[in-house]
Amino acid sequence: MSLDREQLLRDAAALLTRRATASMDQIAKAAGVSRATLHRHFPGRDALVRALGMLGIQQMEERLDAARIEEGDPIEAVRRLIEQAMPASGFLAFLYGENQLYDVPEMDEGWARIDERVSALFRRGQEQGLFRYDLTPAWLCEALYALIATSGWCVQDGKIAPRDSARMVGELLLGGMLRGRS
Amino acid sequence: MSLDREQLLRDAAALLTRRATASMDQIAKAAGVSRATLHRHFPGRDALVRALGMLGIQQMEERLDAARIEEGDPIEAVRRLIEQAMPASGFLAFLYGENQLYDVPEMDEGWARIDERVSALFRRGQEQGLFRYDLTPAWLCEALYALIATSGWCVQDGKIAPRDSARMVGELLLGGMLRGRS
Amino acid sequence: MSLDREQLLRDAAALLTRRATASMDQIAKAAGVSRATLHRHFPGRDALVRALGMLGIQQMEERLDAARIEEGDPIEAVRRLIEQAMPASGFLAFLYGENQLYDVPEMDEGWARIDERVSALFRRGQEQGLFRYDLTPAWLCEALYALIATSGWCVQDGKIAPRDSARMVGELLLGGMLRGRS
Amino acid sequence: MSLDREQLLRDAAALLTRRATASMDQIAKAAGVSRATLHRHFPGRDALVRALGMLGIQQMEERLDAARIEEGDPIEAVRRLIEQAMPASGFLAFLYGENQLYDVPEMDEGWARIDERVSALFRRGQEQGLFRYDLTPAWLCEALYALIATSGWCVQDGKIAPRDSARMVGELLLGGMLRGRS
DNA sequence: TATGAATGAGTCTTCATTCAT
DNA sequence: AATGAATGAAGACTCATTCAT
Numbered sequence: 003m004s005l006d007r008e009q010l011l012r013d014a015a016a017l018l019t020r021r022a023t024a025s026m027d028q029i030a031k032a033a034g035v036s037r038a039t040l041h042r043h044f045p046g047r048d049a050l051v052r053a054l055g056m057l058g059i060q061q062m063e064e065r066l067d068a069a070r071i072e073e074g075d076p077i078e079a080v081r082r083l084i085e086q087a088m089p090a091s092g093f094l095a096f097l098y099g100e101n102q103l104y105d106v107p108e109m110d111e112g113w114a115r116i117d118e119r120v121s122a123l124f125r126r127g128q129e130q131g132l133f134r135y136d137l138t139p140a141w142l143c144e145a146l147y148a149l150i151a152t153s154g155w156c157v158q159d160g161k162i163a164p165r166d167s168a169r170m171v172g173e174l175l176l177g178g179m180l181r182g183r184s
Numbered sequence: 185m186s187l188d189r190e191q192l193l194r195d196a197a198a199l200l201t202r203r204a205t206a207s208m209d210q211i212a213k214a215a216g217v218s219r220a221t222l223h224r225h226f227p228g229r230d231a232l233v234r235a236l237g238m239l240g241i242q243q244m245e246e247r248l249d250a251a252r253i254e255e256g257d258p259i260e261a262v263r264r265l266i267e268q269a270m271p272a273s274g275f276l277a278f279l280y281g282e283n284q285l286y287d288v289p290e291m292d293e294g295w296a297r298i299d300e301r302v303s304a305l306f307r308r309g310q311e312q313g314l315f316r317y318d319l320t321p322a323w324l325c326e327a328l329y330a331l332i333a334t335s336g337w338c339v340q341d342g343k344i345a346p347r348d349s350a351r352m353v354g355e356l357l358l359g360g361m362l363r364g365r366s
Numbered sequence: 367m368s369l370d371r372e373q374l375l376r377d378a379a380a381l382l383t384r385r386a387t388a389s390m391d392q393i394a395k396a397a398g399v400s401r402a403t404l405h406r407h408f409p410g411r412d413a414l415v416r417a418l419g420m421l422g423i424q425q426m427e428e429r430l431d432a433a434r435i436e437e438g439d440p441i442e443a444v445r446r447l448i449e450q451a452m453p454a455s456g457f458l459a460f461l462y463g464e465n466q467l468y469d470v471p472e473m474d475e476g477w478a479r480i481d482e483r484v485s486a487l488f489r490r491g492q493e494q495g496l497f498r499y500d501l502t503p504a505w506l507c508e509a510l511y512a513l514i515a516t517s518g519w520c521v522q523d524g525k526i527a528p529r530d531s532a533r534m535v536g537e538l539l540l541g542g543m544l545r546g547r548s
Numbered sequence: 549m550s551l552d553r554e555q556l557l558r559d560a561a562a563l564l565t566r567r568a569t570a571s572m573d574q575i576a577k578a579a580g581v582s583r584a585t586l587h588r589h590f591p592g593r594d595a596l597v598r599a600l601g602m603l604g605i606q607q608m609e610e611r612l613d614a615a616r617i618e619e620g621d622p623i624e625a626v627r628r629l630i631e632q633a634m635p636a637s638g639f640l641a642f643l644y645g646e647n648q649l650y651d652v653p654e655m656d657e658g659w660a661r662i663d664e665r666v667s668a669l670f671r672r673g674q675e676q677g678l679f680r681y682d683l684t685p686a687w688l689c690e691a692l693y694a695l696i697a698t699s700g701w702c703v704q705d706g707k708i709a710p711r712d713s714a715r716m717v718g719e720l721l722l723g724g725m726l727r728g729r730s
Numbered sequence: 731t732a733t734g735a736a737t738g739a740g741t742c743t744t745c746a747t748t749c750a751t
Numbered sequence: 752a753a754t755g756a757a758t759g760a761a762g763a764c765t766c767a768t769t770c771a772t
Contacts, residue, residue: 137352175356179316584745
């Protein structure tokens with residue numbers, strides 16, 4: 003992928019994350035290129051959104067790698083995962099809102115891979131007797147994504163401090179809001 | 185508010201909840217009226233979305249009332265709140281995505297009222313020594329909304345069973361995913 | 367013609383005279399009736415405009431009668447005509463702008479009658495050696511209408527005093543702007 | 549101003565002058581472009597009409613310049629003014645009918661400049677003892693415009709010959725319709 | 731009869747996309 | 752390769768008109 007294209011994608015992501023309905027015109031302007039150039043790189047809005055989706059998947063997989071979620075204590079792995087994924091919360095939120103993405107096989111496969119890895123982590127925790135069995139891995143996956151995205155918005159809105167966001171998500175997800183847990 | 189108008193709103197909500205980008209034409213068709221009639225009741229798409237926002241606030245407040253969140257054991261109050269709010273999860277999710285609404289003062293006031301009531305519940309739980317102090321009421325509010333909306337999507341996608349949704353949210357929010365809690 | 371209908375027409379004229387593009391809705395509101403009632407009286411906008419045209423013609427003919435333009439000194443007859451027609455200046459201006467009217471035979475005939483009478487006055491003045499021959503009666507007709515309509519606007523805009531308007535038109539039309547004429 | 553834009557304006561003027569209610573579609577077609585292109589140059593009908601208004605002012609000022617109305621014999625200056633303004637009669641008539649324009653400050657200023665120059669000519673004639681004092685410059689201005697616009701219509705309707713129009717206006721305005729003037 | 735409600739038709743406007751330079 | 756200009760398609764909106772009460 004050329005650097006130009008990557009930069010274009012990042013600019014588009016930065017805008018679409020905030021305004022999911024931004025027009026190609028606005029995206030092009032935000033990226034500092036003309037509409038036509040944007041179209042040259044991504045023939046059609048769908049292509050752009052798909053590229054964004056693939057970029058998101060790629061980034062997410064990189065973060066899963068970086069978090070080494072397959073290794074060590076599942077609890078710590080969840081914490082590392084949250085810590086790593088937090089910077090991508092806006093991106094995640096955008097992709098979450100674009101449910102149209104799920105019609106693209108490539109995209110489905112990508113998310114299936116990610117879901118599988120995260121679910122596997124939760125299953126591993128359950129098998130080790132650490133995580134509750136009555137909350138399904140699929141639900142925990144979705145809840146994790148949702149809390150990460152939400153915490154990103156909360157940081158933007160000034161409702162929680164940036165440095166607290168990972169802890170807020172981790173503590174809530176792992177320990178819930180009730181007192182009495184170490 | 186006339187019954188016609190209310191019905192129109194409900195039909196619009198039912199559609200927009202599933203397809204946030206539905207055109208006025210599609211909305212009108214879904215409601216069984218002509219575009220022009222839809223426009224007569226809601227002069228412009230913005231007016232419709234704003235009315236939906238107000239309806240969402242009204243419904244949410246009714247559900248808070250029905251859940252009697254100011255009364256009794258905070259833990260049980262949270263469970264009642266979730267139970268009550270769950271049917272509106274799709275609606276909530278839609279309004280969540282309409283960042284246009286954040287510019288309407290009336291809307292802000294409405295959500296501020298709701299946030300205040302829900303936050304008060306969390307504070308009450310904290311003051312009774314039941315809820316953790318290190319998770320702020322504001323964050324718990326947002327997390328609650330996010331989990332409710334997410335569970336709605338999960339039900340739609342068949343990831344969790346409708347009858348489980350409230351429990352999934354409640355258990356996760358209250359107790360977290362770690363084992364060992366009664 | 368019923369009184370209701372006549373009042374409706376007058377109200378419509380009063381509005382359309384100022385805003386030629388006023389919608390049926392605005393006209394109905396200005397007349398204090400519902401759109402439907404307006405449509406009952408005048409089936410369609412064209413019917414209304416045509417009725418206005420006929421009313422205008424009728425009024426104009428009444429004023430020509432009142433001015434007795436066929437009698438006496440042509441110069442004085444012109445002055446009387448202007449004096450009489452002045453109150454209808456707004457009406458005249460509206461009809462002037464609606465050149466679509468000229469597709470209705472009834473209307474054409476009416477205006478032809480009026481034009482004929484006014485032209486006859488000018489011809490009479492020419493034949494008596496009072497009016498110039500190099501300005502055709504047809505042109506003088508049009509100029510007369512235009513000056514009356516314009517003076518009406520000038521009065522509305524405060525550019526000339528209401529009591530001066532007839533004189534301004536009469537003096538200009540009859541004597542022109544050069545000094546030296548008694 | 550680009551040539552394209554200017555050409556577009558002229559085409560629009562040519563059509564709107566004849567049919568003041570022409571739709572944007574008709575205008576675009578008359579100009580040989582698509583509606584979208586017309587909208588790109590003039591975002592909205594208002595913008596187009598306003599641009600036409602400004603073009604009208606500009607043209608009128610150029611004609612005042614060409615007529616050198618500030619120089620020489622006021623009577624001849626009036627004749628030159630009429631001669632020059634006559635080709636724009638249709639344009640003038642159109643702008644006259646657009647009462648929407650009266651709300652645009654830029655427009656008011658432009659017409660105020662023009663009115664001032666024309667009024668100054670009439671005042672100059674009065675001060676030289678050539679023009680009557682009992683007809684105010686403001687009224688003469690309006691009468692001049694009205695007669696020019698009317699003569700344009702008369703030419704279109706075949707009521708007066710094109711080559712006679714300037715003379716008809718000039719003679720009537722300057723000398724009135726009474727015989728006996730040289 | 732008068733009216734509030736409903737609507738089909740047509741206009742305005744914007745978008746994503748393509749083209750000529 | 753990049754861009755300003757152009758455009759077809761589609762959505763938003765408004766109007767005159769009709770209908771049921």
